[in-house]
Amino acid sequence: MSLTTARGPLGPDPAGRFSAPLPPDLVYVEPHPRRIQAMVDGAVVLDTEQALIVHRPGRTLTYAFPPEAVGDLPHAPEPEAPGHVTVPWDAVDTWIEEGRELVHYPPNPYHRVDCRPTRRRLRVEVAGTTLVDTDDTTIVFETGHGPVLYVDPAHVRTALLTATDTTSYCNYKGWATWWAATIDGTVVEDVAWSYDAPLPESAPIAGHLSFDAGKATVTAALPA
Numbered sequence: 001m002s003l004t005t006a007r008g009p010l011g012p013d014p015a016g017r018f019s020a021p022l023p024p025d026l027v028y029v030e031p032h033p034r035r036i037q038a039m040v041d042g043a044v045v046l047d048t049e050q051a052l053i054v055h056r057p058g059r060t061l062t063y064a065f066p067p068e069a070v071g072d073l074p075h076a077p078e079p080e081a082p083g084h085v086t087v088p089w090d091a092v093d094t095w096i097e098e099g100r101e102l103v104h105y106p107p108n109p110y111h112r113v114d115c116r117p118t119r120r121r122l123r124v125e126v127a128g129t130t131l132v133d134t135d136d137t138t139i140v141f142e143t144g145h146g147p148v149l150y151v152d153p154a155h156v157r158t159a160l161l162t163a164t165d166t167t168s169y170c171n172y173k174g175w176a177t178w179w180a181a182t183i184d185g186t187v188v189e190d191v192a193w194s195y196d197a198p199l200p201e202s203a204p205i206a207g208h209l210s211f212d213a214g215k216a217t218v219t220a221a222l223p224a
Contacts, residue, residue: 003028003055003108003110003144004055004056004057004058004059004061007144007145007146008143008144010022010026010028010055010057011057011058011144012057012058015144024057025057026057027054027055027056027057027080028054028055029052029053029054029055029064029080029081030052030053030055031051031052031053032051032052032053032063032109033049034049034051034097034098035047035048035049035097035098035099036048036049036051036063036065036095036096036097037095037096037097038073038087038092038094038095038096039092039093039094039096040092040093041093042093045071045072045073045092046065046069046070046071046073046087046092047069048065048066048069050065050066050069051063051064051065051069052064052065052078052081052084053106053109054078054080054081054086055108060104060105060106061105061106061107061108062078062086062105062106063086063087063106064078064080064081064084064085064086065084065085065086065087066083066084066085067083067084067085070085070087073087073091073092074087074088074091075087089104089105100199102171103169103171104169104171105171106171107171107172108143108171110143111142111143111144111171111172112141112142112143112201113140113141113142113143113172113173113201113202114140114141114142115138115139115140115150115202115203115204115205116138116139116140116141116204117137117138117204118137118138118139118149119135119136119137120135120137120139120149120220120221120222121133121134121135121137121219121220121221122134122135122137122149122151122218122219122220122221123217123218123219123220124211124216124217124218124219125216125217126160126181126183126188126191126215126216126217127181127183127184127186127188128183129157129160129183129184130157131156131157131160131161131181131211131216132151132155132156132157132209132211134151134155135221136151136152136155137149137150137151138150138151138152138204138205138208139222140202140205140210142172146222147222147223148210149210149220149222150205150208150209150210151208151209151210152207152208153194153207153208153209156209160181160182160183161179161180161181161182161192161209162179162180162182163177163178163179163180164178164179164180164189164190166178166189166190168193172199172201172202173195173198173199173201173202173205174195174197174198174199174202175195175196175197176193176194176195177193177194177195177196178190178192178193179191179192179193179194179209181216188215188216189215190212190215191211191212191215191216192209192210192211192212192216193209193210193212194207194208194209194210195207195208
């Protein structure tokens with residue numbers, strides 16, 4: 001999704017600029033030489049290495065397949081890739097790309113996550129109480145997004161945090177657990193998140209916490 005959403009080059013708020021304006025409805029289609037499988041009721045109903053991937057402005061990615069690859073699955077022509085068809089995401093139970101089960105949408109081949117140890121200071125206050133104040137942090141640079149600081153729970157007043165029922169999924173970091181802060185009887189829901197078992201590319205932030213600047217006072221020394 002990083003080319004066409006957020007601050008990606010084809011997104012609504014690109015971080016950089018092209019030397020000449022691009023048409024607003026520009027679509028990019030390319031070969032995607034990875035093994036794509038789909039399953040229904042435990043059976044493989046699609047298995048191909050001949051997929052294309054379609055990047056549309058402001059949209060998540062879609063796969064396009066040769067018609068013979070989709071069999072009896074529901075499908076429709078892909079107008080930007082003549083001779084190929086798309087299959088609705090919810091037409092199958094499970095999508096798998098090169099052995100990894102996917103959630104929500106295909107991962108972007110241009111998306112990158114870099115986790116680096118840093119001495120950038122992070123201070124977090126919730127309801128007037130300091131939960132974090134340390135320069136022992138990890139900075140995460142993720143394609144199409146601004147940098148984010150994560151912190152080892154050893155530097156967090158975790159006694160004030162409780163896991164909530166909220167979860168979220170990132171195709172590049174994995175499943176996130178969300179945390180509420182309780183300060184003198186005041187509960188601030190989903191003020192922080194962590195990835196307990198992140199995907200391999202995000203392993204350095206396993207168990208680390210990051211905080212929602214919309215729900216806490218977050219002072220972070222981040223690059224411009």
